[in-house]
Amino acid sequence: MTTAQIISGKQVSDEIRQNLKTEVEGLAAQGCVPGLAVVLVGEDPASQVYVRNKAKACEDLGFYSEVHRLDADTSQEDLLALVHKLNGQTDINGILVQLPLPEHIEEKAVINAISPEKDVDGFHPVNVGNLVIGDDSLLPCTPAGVIELIKHTGIEMSGKHAVVIGRSNIVGKPVSLLLQRENATVTMCHSRTANMKELTRQADILVVAVGRANFVDASYIKPGAVVIDVGINRLETGKLAGDVDFESASTVSGPITPVPGGVGPMTITMLMKNTLLAAKRAHGLS
Numbered sequence: 001m002t003t004a005q006i007i008s009g010k011q012v013s014d015e016i017r018q019n020l021k022t023e024v025e026g027l028a029a030q031g032c033v034p035g036l037a038v039v040l041v042g043e044d045p046a047s048q049v050y051v052r053n054k055a056k057a058c059e060d061l062g063f064y065s066e067v068h069r070l071d072a073d074t075s076q077e078d079l080l081a082l083v084h085k086l087n088g089q090t091d092i093n094g095i096l097v098q099l100p101l102p103e104h105i106e107e108k109a110v111i112n113a114i115s116p117e118k119d120v121d122g123f124h125p126v127n128v129g130n131l132v133i134g135d136d137s138l139l140p141c142t143p144a145g146v147i148e149l150i151k152h153t154g155i156e157m158s159g160k161h162a163v164v165i166g167r168s169n170i171v172g173k174p175v176s177l178l179l180q181r182e183n184a185t186v187t188m189c190h191s192r193t194a195n196m197k198e199l200t201r202q203a204d205i206l207v208v209a210v211g212r213a214n215f216v217d218a219s220y221i222k223p224g225a226v227v228i229d230v231g232i233n234r235l236e237t238g239k240l241a242g243d244v245d246f247e248s249a250s251t252v253s254g255p256i257t258p259v260p261g262g263v264g265p266m267t268i269t270m271l272m273k274n275t276l277l278a279a280k281r282a283h284g285l286s
């Protein structure tokens with residue numbers, strides 16, 4: 001039986017979006033309407049859902065938005081030309097190119113082409129560098145959402161032992177940097193980690209981003225620990241599952257996020273927050 005507190009990403013998201021909406025209304029009066037361009041190459045079914053959710057969030061908040069759907073066989077040259085065009089558009093403050101891209105396109109070339117001021121994913125090397133140094137930057141959306149959710153529990157991160165499973169550039173690595181910024185002591189686990197359960201069982205805060213459905217169960221978790229499940233896995237049944245076996249984990253954990261309704265909605269909310277910030281900076285308002 002679940003006795004753990006469920007951290008609702010949906011609810012936290014709605015609260016933040018309310019605040020963003022109020023701010024957008026104020027900015028519109030000053031002639032500043034945040035604009036987001038989302039670029040989707042090919043028809044990755046998962047990406048379709050996210051792109052739809054992003055467009056809807058823009059509409060709800062009063063942002064201007066453009067969705068560019070390109071054929072799967074679009075050349076890298078044509079994609080780069082679109083990115084350059086969007087870089088020059090004054091009505092666009094944020095550019096997001098949905099990943100993964102088809103194999104014939106070099107991801108790095110595309111990310112590097114996005115103007116760092118418009119890189120609302122926080123994937124451009126300039127923004128990554130600023131994140132590492134601790135300077136102001138556009139923070140990657142999923143990691144920023146993870147930190148917001150932990151803050152929402154009211155549990156202090158400073159001095160706590162945080163363990164992150166996964167070390168990707170888009171989730172694991174930036175999450176670990178943001179946790180350190182909150183003064184947590186951070187341990188990183190990955191596919192070569194030898195004694196993983198020994199480590200995760202010491203975690204006051206456990207962030208899981210492995211990309212394997214129901215990978216973490218109760219046996220990985222210290223009683224009362226905060227558990228944040230970043231995983232989004234589509235099961236054969238069509239259902240969505242996290243990287244954490246919620247039924248099992250929640251019997252021992254403290255506050256824990258569900259999937260769906262956990263980190264996913266926060267990712268989109270942080271994207272909106274970044275786009276608003278980029279718009280304010282473009283208008284000299286921040």
Ligand SMILES: NC(=O)C1=CN([C@@H]2O[C@H](COP(=O)(O)OP(=O)(O)OC[C@H]3O[C@@H](n4cnc5c(N)ncnc54)[C@H](OP(=O)(O)O)[C@@H]3O)[C@@H](O)[C@H]2O)C=CC1
Pocket residue numbers: 142165166167168169170171172189190191192193209210211212230231232233243263264267
């Ligand atoms: N909610 C959201 O908004 C988002 C959700 N996601 C989801 O988060 C999950 C992770 O995504 P992402 O970081 O891109 O995934 P990647 O596949 O890029 O990275 C997975 C990481 O997990 C590690 N790993 C894999 N298997 C094991 C294992 N058996 N034991 C320990 N570590 C392991 C890998 O280690 P190694 O480095 O050694 O290979 C790697 O570092 C996915 O389910 C993805 O769908 C992603 C982005 C946004």
Ligand SMILES: Nc1nc(=O)c2c([nH]1)NC[C@@H]1CN(c3ccc(C(=O)N[C@@H](CCC(=O)O)C(=O)O)cc3)C=[N+]21
Pocket residue numbers: 047049050053096097098099100121141142232240259260261262263264265267268
């Ligand atoms: N350039 C780029 N930036 C990204 O941020 C990016 C990306 N590419 N590629 C794919 C991943 C994944 N991702 C998600 C966004 C929203 C939900 C989301 O809204 N999830 C909801 C429900 C989703 C559903 O029902 O399928 C939830 O978890 O409750 C999930 C995952 C962003 N990503």
